[in-house]
Amino acid sequence: MAVPFIDLKRWEPGFQDAWQKKVRELSESAQFIGGPEVAGLEADLVRETGAKHCIGCANGTDALQLALRAAGVGRGDTVLLPDATFWATFEAVVNVGADPVTVDIDMTDLQMDYDLFVQAVRTHKPKAAMLVHLYGWGSRRLEDYRQFCRENHVILIEDGAQAYGATYKGNSLYKDALLSTVSFYPAKVLGGAGDAGAVFTSSDEYAERLRSLGNHGRATHYSYGLVGWNSRISAFQAAYIRLSIPHVKSRIESRRAAVKQYRTHLGELPSVRPPEGFEENGYLYCILYNPSERSSVEARLKEKGIGFANTYPGSMSSQAGAKGYIKAAVGGDNARKLAESILNPPLFPYMTDAEVSEVVQSLRPKAAPFVG
Ligand SMILES: Cc1ncc(COP(=O)(O)O)c(C=O)c1O
Numbered sequence: 001m002a003v004p005f006i007d008l009k010r011w012e013p014g015f016q017d018a019w020q021k022k023v024r025e026l027s028e029s030a031q032f033i034g035g036p037e038v039a040g041l042e043a044d045l046v047r048e049t050g051a052k053h054c055i056g057c058a059n060g061t062d063a064l065q066l067a068l069r070a071a072g073v074g075r076g077d078t079v080l081l082p083d084a085t086f087w088a089t090f091e092a093v094v095n096v097g098a099d100p101v102t103v104d105i106d107m108t109d110l111q112m113d114y115d116l117f118v119q120a121v122r123t124h125k126p127k128a129a130m131l132v133h134l135y136g137w138g139s140r141r142l143e144d145y146r147q148f149c150r151e152n153h154v155i156l157i158e159d160g161a162q163a164y165g166a167t168y169k170g171n172s173l174y175k176d177a178l179l180s181t182v183s184f185y186p187a188k189v190l191g192g193a194g195d196a197g198a199v200f201t202s203s204d205e206y207a208e209r210l211r212s213l214g215n216h217g218r219a220t221h222y223s224y225g226l227v228g229w230n231s232r233i234s235a236f237q238a239a240y241i242r243l244s245i246p247h248v249k250s251r252i253e254s255r256r257a258a259v260k261q262y263r264t265h266l267g268e269l270p271s272v273r274p275p276e277g278f279e280e281n282g283y284l285y286c287i288l289y290n291p292s293e294r295s296s297v298e299a300r301l302k303e304k305g306i307g308f309a310n311t312y313p314g315s316m317s318s319q320a321g322a323k324g325y326i327k328a329a330v331g332g333d334n335a336r337k338l339a340e341s342i343l344n345p346p347l348f349p350y351m352t353d354a355e356v357s358e359v360v361q362s363l364r365p366k367a368a369p370f371v372g
Contacts, residue, residue, distance in 0.1 A: 003346045003355045005307025006187055010350040012247050019193075022239045032235050041238040042198070044245055050175035051200035053207035056233035057214045060161040060183025063197035064092035066231060067179045068128065070201075070209040071155045073098050077127040078327060080120050080154075082112035083315045083335035085132040089159050090316045093130065094325045101126065102317045104331025106141075109275045110134060110286065110338060113331060114141035120330040121154055128155040133163035133173050135311075136189070136283030140275030142168055146176065155179070161197075164190040165252045165281035166274075174200040184241055189255070189281045190248050196237035251349035255282025258351045265360040265370060284311055284344045287363075291340040297363065298343070306362045309344040 026032070038056055045054040057063050073079060075097035081089050083102040093100040103120050106113040111134060121129070131138075131145050139145060149156035161183035163173045174180045177200060182188075184196035199210050209226065212218055217226030259282050263271070270288045274280045289297060301308050315335035317326055345359050357371040 001354065001358045002305030003307060003351075003358050004348075005309055005344075005346050006348045008186055008191070008348075010348070012250070015243065015247065018243050019240060022243060023236070026235055026239060033232060035235055037235045037238040037242060038233055041233070041242050044242055045198060045200075048245060049172040049200060051172070051177070051180070052202045053200065053204070053210075055199045055201075055207060055210045055214065056238060057197050057199060058231040058233060059195040060159075060181060060185060060188075060197040061088040061092060062214070062231040063161075063181035063183065063199045064088060064130070064157065064159060065095055066210050066214050067157045067181055067199050067201075067206075068092060068096045068098065069213050069228070070199075070206045071128055071157065071179060073128045073155065078124050079128045079130060080112075080117060080124065080126045080330075081130040081316070082132050082134075083317050083329060083331070084110065084312065084338050085130075085134060085159065085316060086161065086312060087316070087319065087321070088161070089130050089132055090319070090322065090325075098127070099327040100316075100322075100325060101327050102315070102329045102335075104329075105334045105338065106139070107334050107338070108272075109137070109140045110272050111139035113334070114139065114144055116331040117145070118148060120328075121148075121152060123330070124328060126154055128157055130157050130159050132159040132161075133166065135272075135286055136162055136166050136280040137274030137278040138163065138166065138168060138173055140277075142173075142277075146178075157181070160200075161185075162188065162283045163281065164188065165248060166283075167279045169277050176202070178202055179206060184237065189252060189283050190241060190244060192237040193240040194234070194237055196233050196241065198233070252281050254349045254351070255347060256280070258282065258347055258356050259285055261353070261356045261370070262345065262347075262360070265357075265367060266363055269363065282347060284309075285347050286311075287343045287345065288338070288341045289343055294341060294343055300365075301362055304358075304362050306359055307346050310339070310342055311344050312339060312342075314339050 213228035217228035
């Protein structure tokens with residue numbers, strides 16, 4: 001049986017009908033920009049995450065750029081970020097005119113290495129840092145990062161593109177962040193029907209700047225207090241995400257159930273677990289292979305029609321596009337090693353037991369099937 005890496009079409013019964021009805025309503029009212037769906041989504045997300053402010057925007061990359069700009073990060077400033085992340089984190093730093101310094105990762109949680117980070121702050125004196133909550137959990141040193149940055153006047157921006165629904169000590173990761181972001185790219189845990197994103201902040205001042213920056217720096221409709229750009233979230237995206245919110249709990253539970261099966265039946269393969277205190281959202285399951293073994297596993301998966309990903313296949317500091325921008329790369333080569341060894345099996349809401357069993361069988365051909 002073929003199993004895709006992700007299937008975005010497993011909607012709950014009635015979801016498509018509700019969406020079609022909403023599209024008709026929005027189209028008939030021509031309420032395309034702003035309006036009740038956008039305000040409603042921001043209010044829903046504040047309620048769901050416990051964050052103080054939420055500002056919708058065009059995508060998760062813009063959310064990072066808005067957060068950097070709101071914090072006053074620009075030309076000549078240094079920004080630290082992990083060497084293992086999605087390219088958008090690096091790109092956002094460069095796009096606001098700042099100089100990126102990558103920091104290697106901790107192989108126990110696959111997040112930025114805290115000790116190296118502290119060392120990098122002392123050496124490079126950054127204005128800001130991007131802590132990325134990768135794979136559906138976060139750093140085991142999350143509290144240390146927040147405290148250290150507060151005490152050392154480093155503005156901490158948390159890239160939570162992948163972290164919707166993940167919790168730390170029972171709270172959403174956005175709740176206690178100074179500035180954090182989310183992506184509603186359709187494949188994310190809370191996905192849109194296209195591109196969308198949001199920034200969360202605990203600061204009233206940042207909230208005001210974020211709202212203005214993402215709407216051409218407007219003070220009033222035709223007066224501009226800042227130079228921003230158009231990063232408004234579409235009313236269609238806001239409406240689609242609002243319709244999805246009531247289902248996200250069951251989508252996450254179903255992702256977690258598949259993760260649980262993987263952990264039970266693939267226990268012998270080296271996989272990474274979220275650190276203590278985190279409950280993962282089931283965004284990705286991470287198996288770390290010996291690189292020479294990984295290619296034969298991938299060949300077997302391809303032959304059987306089982307989808308997989310390598311998230312991500314290259315570190316930031318090794319990208320051709322980093323040349324001319326990267327100021328320094330701090331630490332060793334864990335990010336590169338991770339890129340060579342990671343394999344993510346299929347994981348999406350409402351995977352059937354038979355599909356999970358098929359993936360397990362393909363990864364461990366000698367294991368007994370647990371279903372079917
Ligand atoms: C860690 C991380 N940061 C930033 C982004 C950018 O989000 P978007 O694709 O919505 O621009 C993504 C997702 O694609 C991501 O995974």
